[in-house]
Amino acid sequence: MQTGGQSLSLFERLGGEAAIEAAVVGFYERVMADPSLAPFFDSLDMATQIKKQIAFMTMAFAGPNRYTGRDLRTAHARLVKNGLGDDHYDAIQVHLRDTLEELGIDAITVDEVARIVEGFRADVLGK
Numbered sequence: 470m471q472t473g474g475q476s477l478s479l480f481e482r483l484g485g486e487a488a489i490e491a492a493v494v495g496f497y498e499r500v501m502a503d504p505s506l507a508p509f510f511d512s513l514d515m516a517t518q519i520k521k522q523i524a525f526m527t528m529a530f531a532g533p534n535r536y537t538g539r540d541l542r543t544a545h546a547r548l549v550k551n552g553l554g555d556d557h558y559d560a561i562q563v564h565l566r567d568t569l570e571e572l573g574i575d576a577i578t579v580d581e582v583a584r585i586v587e588g589f590r591a592d593v594l595g596k
């Protein structure tokens with residue numbers, strides 16, 4: 470419901486916490502099924518990663534800020550040393566888009582998410 474004439478945040482338009490959780494879980498299923506991406510997540514506790522990513526995306530999409538993890542540049546520096554690059558980032562974007570479309574998120578909202586996530590590219594890739 471809209472109140473006080475304020476427009477809904479992207480977080481709210483995506484469907485709030487439950488929807489972000491469903492998106493992140495579905496997203497990592499796709500990522501882990503992609504042989505070009507899965508090796509980066511070897512030996513990572515995915516339940517913890519999913520929690521961190523839910524908190525990060527919630528913050529990034531203007532929901533409540535409960536993110537306590539590292540900044541993206543620091544968090545991915547080891548991966549960049551191990552070859553993380555633009556092709557991987559492009560693949561991540563495709564998986565995120567496919568996940569949101571499968572969840573029935575409308576095209577305008579999906580584009581908005583993609584634009585925001587595109588804004589993290591330089592930090593994640595250490596450029």
Ligand code: HEM
Nearest residue numbers: 506509510513521522525538539544557558561586589593
């Ligand atoms: C698309 C933009 C991305 C966002 C918003 C993002 C977000 C995050 C966040 C919030 C963390 C947790 C940081 C922490 O532990 O303090 C993280 C860690 C991690 N991310 Fe990403 N990430 C992105 C892209 C990628 C890509 C392209 C890959 C690899 C294919 C990747 C692989 C990882 C891995 C393996 C970790 C754990 C690092 C470690 O604990 O050493 N991320 N990411």
